[in-house]
Amino acid sequence: MPKTKVQKKELIKDIASNVKKAKSIAFIDCSRLEVKNVTELRKGLKKDKADMKVLKKSLMKLAFKDAKGDVKIEYLETAGPKTAVFCYEDEVAPVRNIYLFSRKHKTLKLQAGILGDKQLNAKEIIALATLPSKQELLASVVGSIAAPISGFVGVLSANLRSLVYVLSEVSKKLKIKN
Numbered sequence: 309m310p311k312t313k314v315q316k317k318e319l320i321k322d323i324a325s326n327v328k329k330a331k332s333i334a335f336i337d338c339s340r341l342e343v344k345n346v347t348e349l350r351k352g353l354k355k356d357k358a359d360m361k362v363l364k365k366s367l368m369k370l371a372f373k374d375a376k377g378d379v380k381i382e383y384l385e386t387a388g389p390k391t392a393v394f395c396y397e398d399e400v401a402p403v404r405n406i407y408l409f410s411r412k413h414k415t416l417k418l419q420a421g422i423l424g425d426k427q428l429n430a431k432e433i434i435a436l437a438t439l440p441s442k443q444e445l446l447a448s449v450v451g452s453i454a455a456p457i458s459g460f461v462g463v464l465s466a467n468l469r470s471l472v473y474v475l476s477e478v479s480k481k482l483k484i485k486n
Contacts, residue, residue: 316367323361323371323392330394333422334403334433335383338362338391340415349409349416358395358402365390381427383420399423400439407437 311319327333338346350360363371368390372381384390395402403421410416421433428436440448 319363320367320371320374323363323368324374326359326361326394327372327375329396331397332395332399332403332424332436334393334395334406334418335420336391336393336406336410337417337419338415339388341413345413345416349406352405352409353393353402356395356402356405357397358393360391360393362389362391368392379425381422383427398442400436401441403433403437404439404441407434 338349341349353360365384365386365388369381369384372379372384393402393406403418406416406418410418417430418433418437419430421428421436423436
């Protein structure tokens, strides 16, 4: 049953608010994906605080126009219904999960994205998805900061160890002479 104008306006308003709240948006092609797999993907995205919406191209364009003004989004110019994933908290985690999901289900394709005000093509969005997680990057930074300190502690303890070894050998020689 077709939607009424009032329903379409509400839908456009809802999508526009999602666009404004989202830190990043990924556009995917899940048209050939089985329903059970789409449901599984949606559940995974909910855990990452992300929403997935499938709309007609014209409604999606109107929603983006309401949210971002007259910014032309190239991906919305292509034919067919559009699936958008709105990432609200972490910009990368939902995109990474979509990428990993697409590795298992070859019919799912990452097609484009938006990060802040920058539009990303398929290669760029996949590059974003393959970046290390925020926790991995923080661990790397902490490790880089801690490495010189632990090296310094190792050098100082080596000097003390050497001193103890020398004193031990001297005491052994003195015991042998006595």
